[in-house]
Amino acid sequence: MSDSSELLRIEHISKVYTMGDEEVHALRDISLTIRKNEYVAIMGPSGSGKSTLMNMLGCLDSPTSGSYWLAGEDVSTMNDTELAAVRNKQIGFVFQTFNLLPRATTLKNVELPLVYAGVKTDERRRRAEEALVSVGLADRMTHKPNELSGGQRQRVAIARALVTNPAIILADEPTGNLDSKTSIEIMRWFEEIWLRGNTVIVVTHEDEVARHARRIIRIRDGNVESDTVNEQPVSLSNGGMGTVHGSTSSVSA
Amino acid sequence: MILAETIESFRIATDALRSNKLRAVLTMLGIVIGIAVVTLMGWALNSLDAAWNSTIELLGNDMLYVDKWDWAGGKNWRETMARKNITIQEAEELQRRLRSAELVIPMASFWGRTLVVDDQKAAGFTVTGVRAQYAQTAAGDVADGRFLTEAEDRFHQDVVVIGYGVKKAFFAQDDPVGRELKIGGRRFTIIGVIAKRGSALMDFVDNQVFIPLNTFFSIYGTSTRPVSIAVKAGSPEKMEDVRSETIGTMRLVRGLRPEQDQDFSINETQAFRDQVAQIRLAIWGIGLYLTVMSFVVGMIGIMNVMFVSVTERTKEIGVRKAIGATRRSILLQFLLEAASLCLIGALAAIALCSILAAGIYFLFHEKAPFLTPYVPPQILLISITVSIVVGVLAGLLPALRAASMDPVEALRYE
Numbered sequence: 001m002s003d004s005s006e007l008l009r010i011e012h013i014s015k016v017y018t019m020g021d022e023e024v025h026a027l028r029d030i031s032l033t034i035r036k037n038e039y040v041a042i043m044g045p046s047g048s049g050k051s052t053l054m055n056m057l058g059c060l061d062s063p064t065s066g067s068y069w070l071a072g073e074d075v076s077t078m079n080d081t082e083l084a085a086v087r088n089k090q091i092g093f094v095f096q097t098f099n100l101l102p103r104a105t106t107l108k109n110v111e112l113p114l115v116y117a118g119v120k121t122d123e124r125r126r127r128a129e130e131a132l133v134s135v136g137l138a139d140r141m142t143h144k145p146n147e148l149s150g151g152q153r154q155r156v157a158i159a160r161a162l163v164t165n166p167a168i169i170l171a172d173e174p175t176g177n178l179d180s181k182t183s184i185e186i187m188r189w190f191e192e193i194w195l196r197g198n199t200v201i202v203v204t205h206e207d208e209v210a211r212h213a214r215r216i217i218r219i220r221d222g223n224v225e226s227d228t229v230n231e232q233p234v235s236l237s238n239g240g241m242g243t244v245h246g247s248t249s250s251v252s253a
Numbered sequence: 254m255i256l257a258e259t260i261e262s263f264r265i266a267t268d269a270l271r272s273n274k275l276r277a278v279l280t281m282l283g284i285v286i287g288i289a290v291v292t293l294m295g296w297a298l299n300s301l302d303a304a305w306n307s308t309i310e311l312l313g314n315d316m317l318y319v320d321k322w323d324w325a326g327g328k329n330w331r332e333t334m335a336r337k338n339i340t341i342q343e344a345e346e347l348q349r350r351l352r353s354a355e356l357v358i359p360m361a362s363f364w365g366r367t368l369v370v371d372d373q374k375a376a377g378f379t380v381t382g383v384r385a386q387y388a389q390t391a392a393g394d395v396a397d398g399r400f401l402t403e404a405e406d407r408f409h410q411d412v413v414v415i416g417y418g419v420k421k422a423f424f425a426q427d428d429p430v431g432r433e434l435k436i437g438g439r440r441f442t443i444i445g446v447i448a449k450r451g452s453a454l455m456d457f458v459d460n461q462v463f464i465p466l467n468t469f470f471s472i473y474g475t476s477t478r479p480v481s482i483a484v485k486a487g488s489p490e491k492m493e494d495v496r497s498e499t500i501g502t503m504r505l506v507r508g509l510r511p512e513q514d515q516d517f518s519i520n521e522t523q524a525f526r527d528q529v530a531q532i533r534l535a536i537w538g539i540g541l542y543l544t545v546m547s548f549v550v551g552m553i554g555i556m557n558v559m560f561v562s563v564t565e566r567t568k569e570i571g572v573r574k575a576i577g578a579t580r581r582s583i584l585l586q587f588l589l590e591a592a593s594l595c596l597i598g599a600l601a602a603i604a605l606c607s608i609l610a611a612g613i614y615f616l617f618h619e620k621a622p623f624l625t626p627y628v629p630p631q632i633l634l635i636s637i638t639v640s641i642v643v644g645v646l647a648g649l650l651p652a653l654r655a656a657s658m659d660p661v662e663a664l665r666y667e
Contacts, residue, residue, distance in 0.1 A: 055661050058575070060575060060660045060661050060664075061661050080579070080580055081579050081580065081581070084574065084578060084579040084580075085577065085579070087574075087575060087577050088576065088577020089577070093572075093575045093576060095572070095664070099568065099569075099572040099664075101569060101572075112573070112576060113576040113577055116573075116576065116577040116578050116579075116582060117577065160576070164577075
């Protein structure tokens with residue numbers, strides 16, 4: 001057992017997909033520990049297994065073997081319903097394509113996780129408003145997604161991820177559908193969230209995104225290729241675009 | 254959570270309907286027709302029951318009638334025609350011998366008579382000769398004036414009690430009691446008016462006048478018209494005993510040997526009950542067939558739309574699962590959506606039927622007073638329940654597919 005600040009720990013996780021007669025090893029015996037309030041980027045080319053790892057971390061998928069402890073619970077043996085509850089409580093997803101419900105208002109979209117959590121209407125509304133205010137969208141509550149810009153939509157998605165006060169914010173290529181200026185704005189919000197004390201995991205293949213993180217895990221062929229501390233992170237907080245020219249130094253695992 | 258989900262699902266369903274009106278209308282057509290058939294069928298049966306009940310009330314459910322004719326027309330026409338008329342002597346013999354009955358009243362009728370009041374003349378009335386005890390049956394209930402007395406019968410008095418239809422035809426707002434009425438040129442004094450009793454199946458009862466039976470015989474003779482004998486059992490429970498004693502006694506009175514067929518009919522409300530049951534069965538049969546057909550078509554339509562909806566919203570299902578929706582809540586969401594679709598269809602059908610029922614009532618309530626201007630609430634309740642059940646059944650397979658989606662696959666769907 002490690003220290004009390006440990007948030008999640010995966011041990012010897014493997015994932016094997018059977019496609020016809022062929023077995024595809026998406027993850028091969030990965031072990032990893034992430035502590036509270038870390039800002040981690042998971043990197044890797046397509047087909048590296050980073051998406052599978054993200055699905056595993058997000059409790060969307062179960063490993064073929066190995067165990068996964070999240071916030072003190074062994075989630076690798078849980079059934080569908082229990083996993084749904086863990087996702088609802090512990091994980092806030094942010095997707096590349098925002099994935100907001102098109103017919104619902106901003107407020108309703110942010111309320112949705114609380115609906116599944118069984119939170120009462122008034123409380124739900126109050127917390128959703130709070131989350132929207134915290135991402136600077138106080139004046140967009142009654143708008144529908146198609147009335148918002150890409151950056152605003154992603155901020156709604158961030159508010160939706162934050163509203164349940166989860167253990168992890170898990171973002172999958174969060175700037176993949178945004179222009180570079182908006183991307184920087186979104187990354188600044190992630191940093192802001194991290195500074196407020198949240199644990200942020202960003203899955204990406206872009207260095208520009210990863211370099212904001214404080215720890216970078218590279219995946220290749222289903223293995224951890226490297227797991228390094230980003231010693232010169234590009235900080236975007238306090239409105240300053242910071243050391244834009246900073247570079248990452250990597251240490252081989 | 255369930256309430257919020259229900260409202261949410263209902264909104265999604267109505268949104269989906271608004272966004273594709275033609276598809277929605279076509280989808281719901283089957284359900285609308287199905288519910289409309291169920292509703293109208295229920296309404297028709299309800300009206301039929303109302304008509305039936307008023308008939309029972311009219312004839313009395315503890316009454317039976319010994320007649321030459323069979324009301325239900327079940328017997329062979331020639332055989333019935335060949336029967337000897339029941340005579341007043343036979344009727345009085347039955348009256349003397351019958352022990353179990355409360356009342357036995359001989360009566361005779363002549364149909365299609367013309368009545369005259371002052372210079373007003375109208376045809377198509379029934380003149381019925383009765384005894385005074387007729388006042389003790391449901392059909393002898395006097396609204397104005399009084400009924401005939403035994404003395405008036407014994408002394409062949411020319412007095413008459415008129416039905417409500419006769420009053421309406423000749424007197425409008427005037428009081429007919431004490432006025433003069435001519436039957437076949439003979440002057441009668443009106444002494445009473447029978448309360449309105451007519452129903453759709455039996456509207457002729459109001460177009461009737463009652464005179465003392467002996468007066469009837471002195472006008473028309475004792476042999477031309479068959480005598481009918483009203484037998485009042487006293488209670489529905491006694492009907493069984495009274496019926497068998499009546500048949501036995503009547504056979505004895507008419508001198509029938511055991512091997513001979515009965516040459517008279519025992520008429521009761523039972524005869525109508527059988528007819529009503531047949532009509533009921535026919536309405537049910539046709540209605541059920543149409544309902545099942547349109548529900549099958551409707552269910553296929555709804556199922557189809559729901560499958561399309563599930564496929565179109567695969568990504569949404571993935572997102573919902575990612576943020577914590579369980580299989581159960583996804584299942585519930587789509588079942589509610591399907592049920593909402595059907596419910597909207599049902600509400601449209603009910604609105605349609607209500608207008609139709611009100612229209613039919615407005616056009617025909619004079620001739621058919623048993624019609625209600627609205628669809629009865631219990632029928633509405635049944636229709637709504639059926640529509641929800643149909644919706645849930647139609648939505649089951651699509652909803653199961655949505656619920657069992659793998660969140661990873663669903664999120665990847667474009």
